[in-house]
Every structure is written in C-alpha cells, then in structure tokens.
Amino acid sequence: MRRLLRPPPPARRPIAALFVGYPLWWALGFGGLSLVVLAVPMAVVLWRRRPIAVPKGMGLWALLIAGYLVSALMLGEMPPGTYGDLGAGRVLGYAMRLALYLSLMIMVLYLGNLTPDELPQRTLVRMLGVLCVTTVAGGLLGVLAPGFQFTSPLEMALPEWIGGNSYVRNLIHPTAAQVQHVLGHASPRPEAPFEWANAWGSNISVLLIWFVVGWWTYGGTVRRLLCAAVVALATVPIVYSLNRGLWIGLAVTVAYVLVRARSRTALAVGAALAAAALAFWAGPLGAIVAQRLDSPHSNRIRAFTVAGTLEAAAHSPVIGYGNTRNAFGNYQTITTGRTDWCAECGHPPLGSDGQLWLLLITQGYTGAALYIAFFAGAVRRFRHDRTPIGQAGTLVMILVLMYMVVYDGLVTALILYLVSYALLWRNAPVPGTAPPGPAGPQALTAPIGTNGTAGTEPILNDNRAVTDPMRTVGGVTRGRLRAVGNEAGRPTRTTGTTTTAPMEAFR
Template sequence: MSLPAPRTIPRAAPPAVLPPVDLSRPRHRHRHRHRAGRGAWPIAAFLLGYPVWWALGFGGLSIVVLAVPMTVVLWRRRPIRAPKGFGLWALLLAGYLISALMLAETPDGTYGELAAGRVLGYLMRLAVYVSLLIMVLYLGNLTHDELPQRTLVRWLGVLFLTAVAGGLLGVLAPGFAFTSPLEMALPSWIGGNPFVNNLIHPTAAQMQHVLGHAAPRPEAPFEWANAWGTDISVLVIWFVVGWWTYGGPYRRVAAVLALAAAAVPVVYSLNRGLWIGLGISAAYLLIRGARPLLAGAVAAVAAAAFLLSPLSAIVGQRLDNPQSNGIRAFTIAATARVAASSPVIGYGNTRNAYGSHRTVTTGRSAWCVECGHPPLGSDGQLWLLLISQGFAGALLYVAFFAGAVRRYWADRTPIGKAGTLVMILVLLYMVVYDGLVSALTLYLISFALLWRNAARTSDLGEAR
C-alpha cells in the first residue's frame, strides 16, 4: 500500500522593497489640476496673500493671526499626528517658556533694566514659536487631496515672484515706504519699539554704508534686508521645483525670465550670506541633481553672463568692503561670554553690551556716532538662541534641523531633495541670519513638505 505523497507548502515571497514615490505626480489623469480643498485656505492666505499682509503691517506676523484658524482645523480632526523629531521643537518651546524667569537679570558686561520693550520682544517671539508649531502640525494633518504637494510648492513659487518684485522695488525706488494700518493703530510705546517697527513699517529697502557710502539693500516684502536674502534663497529652490521641474513649456519660459529678473536685486542686496547660500545650492544641484551635465552647463552660462555684466563690479566692491566683520566679531564674542553665565536657560531675550568693536563707551551718542552696536544675539539665530535660551536651546535647534537632514536624505524625489537642501541652508544661515519671523516660517513649511512626503510614501507602502 503506497503512502500519499507529502504536500509541499510554497514559501512566501520576500517583501518587496518599495522605491521612493514621487508624490507630486498625479496618480490619476483627472487629478492633474491639483486643486486644494477648503481646509487649506489659511496657508493659501499666508503665501498668496503675503503682499496684502505686508501692506497692512503684519508681514511675517500674519502667521500668528492665521494660526488661530489652523488651530480650529486641527481641533476638528483629532487625533493629531506629529512628525518624528518634533519633540525637539516642543522642548525648544518649553525651554523658551522657562527662560522668562531670567528676563529681569542683567548679566555682567551688559546694561539695561527690565522694561516693556524687553517683555514685548519676548512675547512676540513666543507667539511666533507657538504659531509655527501649530502650522507644522496643521500642514502635516491635511490630506493630500485637501492640499497636494505640488500645489503647496507652487504657492511658495508665487511668494518667490512677490519677493523678486519687492527686490526690484527696493533697487528702483529705495525710498518707498508708508505707514501701515497696524502701525497707526498701535500706541507709540509699542509701534516705536525698533524691533516692532521693523516688522510693521513697510519699506522697500534699507540704506546702509556697506560699500563705504550709502547704498540701498532691498527688503520688501520682508522685515529687513538680511531677511529678504534668506527668504529668496529658500523660495528660489521651491520655485525651480514647482515651475521648472514640474512645469510645462510656458511655466518654464516664465521661470527663466523670473530668475533673470531676480539676479538684479540678488546682487544689489550686497548680501554675502545669500551669495554663499546660492553657491551651496548650485553645488548641491550638481551633486544630487538628476542631470548633472545639464545643471553644470546652465551654471556655466549663468556665470559667464554675470561676469560679463556690470553686476560683477558691484560684487567685487562688496567683497572689498567687509564693513560688518568687526561688528559681528564683537557681538558674537560678547554673546558667547554672556551666554556662558546662564548656559541652560539663557536670559529670555537679547541684551545690550557695554562698548563696541570701536570703543568702550556704552553706545551711540552725539559725540560718538560710530559707537553704536546691535543687541547681543542679533547676528544670527544661533546667537539669539544662545543668549535667550542658553547652550541647551541652541543644541535643540541644531539637533532638530540636522536630524531632518539625516532622516530625509534618502528621499530622492524632487521635493525630498529640495527640502533637504533647505534644511542644510538652515544650519548655514543660523550663524549669520536671524530666523524670525519670515525665514523660520519658510524653514518649517519646507520641513512640513518633507514630513508629508515621507508620510504619503509610508501610506502608499501599507496600501500595497
């Protein structure tokens, strides 16, 4: 009697490794237009309506106003999910709350008593930090049907065009300025504060003596000239992705014209940090770009056109007149020295130091107009964090953005590579530029784009 042959159980196939998903490309033909849903209107109001906010006097502070409807949207769709690494930002915010305990302190080498201006500056920064936390959670919890990735990127591209227009205004009409409705509504003790006035008083350009004589530096529609430089270097990345990488023939022609127009205010901004940032972006494109030969050819043509134009002479003058180096060296050294006396929680806000890089007197006066200096912590976001939140706060900030670079480096979609580049630029700019207000908003919108990309990839992987 023969026994039945044993049954063989087929082995399960190994799990497939999913390639990166390009979330900007439509999955279905009927979704090609990528229209945003009603829940996305607060971020549309911020990015598309920025010129209106600027004219009203809110500018970057409009994110604080729009955080209210964003909070309502989040509340209605609980539970709320958060990105990996976002606990670091929550700790940074918690540390800033604790640092308020030191607002009344006057560390050695500084002067000034606790006054309304110091408290007002602290409260404004706190409002911005909280609003940005809400904004990131809001963007990450919108579905991709409500706010497609490509739509958000193109809205950033529209803000780039706004910044180019503002830069050209600063070059052609540097004296353009007006009193905003918000400025008229605020009492003088608030609107007259230098920090607040920079935020609420619309101006086309700042007049500075960086070339040895008065020269305009474009700033519209942002807070100041350095903010314009930071913001346009971030926005141009998203403009290229939205209008060139994912653009049709007409958008690409418009992109070339817009980039050519942007070159004029970029050079007249006299902003060395911006120029370095653009150089790093170009190098990044050559290294990680899908078509390095094409990128190299475009860079070579652009460089040749620049060198043959009058703009190259302006760059040469700026590099030969490093007027701000001495000021920066003094304030950075003084900031680090003061921060060392409260390394864990800092002092809550900036401080004024005795002397400057030219003199030991306390500041500008009628008989010493060269004695003035910026407040400690005003030469870059890193230095602001050192004096306001100590070395612990600075470490949390660096860890948050460096962690984003590490976490999203493997995302090789255009949005993934662009967002990672922005995270790298954050780590560069923190030593030379203040992040508040508009720049930090753009940094965290870029972070949210990376998070949304990774979350959608994970969702699609589970669906498969």
C-alpha cells in the same frame, strides 16, 4: 490662471492666505506676524480633528518651546557687560517670540494633518512659488525705488511706546530697502516684503528652490519660460542686496544640485552655470560683487557682538536670559550708543547676528542644541528621499544649519524653514504606501478586481495627491498606493502597486 483665481477649499485657505496673500499682510503691517493670526483657525481645525498626527522629531521643537518658557525667569537678570532694565519692550519681545514658536508648531501640524485632496503637495509648492515672485518684485522695488515706504494701518493703531520701538518698527513699517553704507557710500539693500535686508536674502534663497521645483520641474512650457524669466530678474536684487550669506547659500545650492543630479544633467547644468558666470562677471553686476567682497567692515561688528553673546551666555548656559541684551561699547569705542561726537557708536543687540547667537542668549546652550538637533535630524531622516520635493526640502534643512550663524530665523525665515520641514514630512514614507511616479503626469497601472476577476486600470498621477512616498530599495519601491488623485480630483485606491524609482535631483 483660472486655478489661481478660483477660491481655495476651506482647509487650505489659511495657508493660501499666508503665502499667496502675503503682500496684503505686509501692507497692513503684519508681515510675518500674520502667522500668529492665522494659527488661530489652524488650531481650531486641529482640535476638531483629534487625534493629531505628529512627525518624528517634533518633540525637539516642543522642548525648545518649553525651554523658552523657563527662560522667562531670567528676563530681569543682566549678564556682565550689558545694560538695561526690565521693561515693557523686553517682555513684549519675549511674548512675540513665544507666540511665533507656538504658531510655527501649529502650522507644521496643520499641514501634516491635511489630506492629499485638501492640500496636494504640488499646490503647496506652487504657493511658495507665488511668494517667490512677490519677493523678486519686492527686491526690484528696493533697487529702483529704495525710498519707497508708508505707514501701515497696524502702525497707526499701535501706541507710540510699542510702535516706536526700533525692532517693532522694522516689523510693522513697510519699506522697500535699507539704505546702508556697506560699500563706503549710501547703497540700497532690498528688503520688501520682509522685515530687513538679511531676511530678504535668506528668504529668496529658500523660495527660489521651491519656485524651480514647482514651476520648472513640475511645470509645462509656459511655466518653465516664466520660471527662467523670474530667475533672471532675481539676479539684479540678489546682487544689489550685498548679501554675502545669500551668495554663499546659492553656491551651496548649485553644488548640491550638481552632486545629486545625474551625470549628464550635472554636465549640462555645470556648462550653463559656467556660461552664466562668465556673462555675469563681464557685466556691471560683477563689479558690485567684487566691491562688496573688498568691503568686509561688517565682520568687525559681527565679531564684537558674537564675542559678547558668548560671554553673556556663559553666565546662564542652561536657560539663557529670555531676550536679547545691549552691550556696553562697540568694536571701536567703550561708548554706549550714539552721541553727538560719536555718530558711529552703537551696535545691534547681542544675539542679533544669527539664530544660533539669538538662541544662545535667550535659551542658552540647551536651546541652541535643541534647534540644531531638530534640523540636523530632518537631514538625517529625509536624505534618502530622491523625489524633487524630498531633495529640495533636504537642501533647505542644510541651508538652515548654515544660515543660523549669519541670519536671524525670526520672523519670516523660520516660517519658510518650517513649511519646508512640513513638506518633507508630508512626503515621507508611511508603512503600506507607495511613492509618486516621475515628474509630470504619469499613467500608473493598478490591479483591480470585480467579483474575483483581475484586470488593470490606468490612473493618472500628477504628484499632487500622493504625499507619502516610500524610499526605494534596489531601485524598486513596493507598497500600497493610499490615495492617488486623478485630474478630476477623485482619489482612486489600489493595492499591490509597483513603481520605478523616483526622479533624480530637481528633475
């Protein structure tokens, strides 16, 4: 607790402000837009630290941004079957997405250029764990008090023509839940502290992964007890979210852990999950899940918008249209929008059913290909990293590729995706470096010498200061330990270190 209350070192303050201080940003009305604000001091620090290290594959993200700049040429064009004029709302939406794409790149470079002493890996993971606790609390608020909402300071400051836009209002108006008729009656779907219910579902699945790594794998007895309690509490809003994509993502996560864990660990995890599943289905929450699976009416809405998106993208397949578009009619009628006699008419804009579809209409097939190549390349490069952070980050990259067909990445989801990418980069092998040892404090023996004599000196390694593990070859990793932080925070440099293979999945 004293560590959490202690002011963070200057270099990690923007990151702490983003993840630990996220509830405050949400209350102020910024939410995920806080990254755009915090990217300014990050960019200043990067500029002063030139030259800047850039991870392999980041060029694809730069090309994605460059393509989005070119797509601005099509903002005034309308594909067949859509309507609307070029106005301030369309330009504002384009500018906001561009600012977020740029801020995400700055965040990744900033994280990767911080030294291990400035921001240890374990500290960054535990910051994400704090945000996970915030997300679970927001989910419970959405279940217990779905009508909770208030006008944020940013919302009060913006003119009506901006703040009154439905998309902008979702971003700046804090609400506990979206009340929808998914089950045929009004039911709350938690969304606090994010912009909408689907964003909450996507984010909690990623945050739970990092929470388990930071608070269970790297935690002591107290942290593990808290971890188990938070995960148990998270079950309630996860079920009430009625979010099938989230449920599938959690199933993929469990399958990934079972496949990559040791056989004995996999057996224990499988037995525990089987017992939990039986208890779950026997309780009231299981009935809610079954009812949601029997109410797939949203599939027709998605089918309509996806078909319209593909048709629109076919008319500008290379650079897209810069922003989303509204289509004539919906899956029930050719009427556009709601009317007095057709309250159910109207639908989300084309490109709003997933990041893949958003990229297709805003940047064409070129943008979608760059996005897929960026995250698929991360899976290919980092899949051999057997440390908990390496395996958790690779799992997140896999979920990104799955979620892109059902979830929008903007605003907050992409922040978590890219910080996971940064964690993988910081954990990646660097020539001449050696990996951290097994989970928890470990005593490594490093050769030292004084006036030509040799000896050994124990070094306490808690995995917080080493951020560049090498891949194992034949079960042994060899290299030079660049900087290992002891409990006092003093790095010790050594050469010729040999450690055993890193730990298995999530342990």
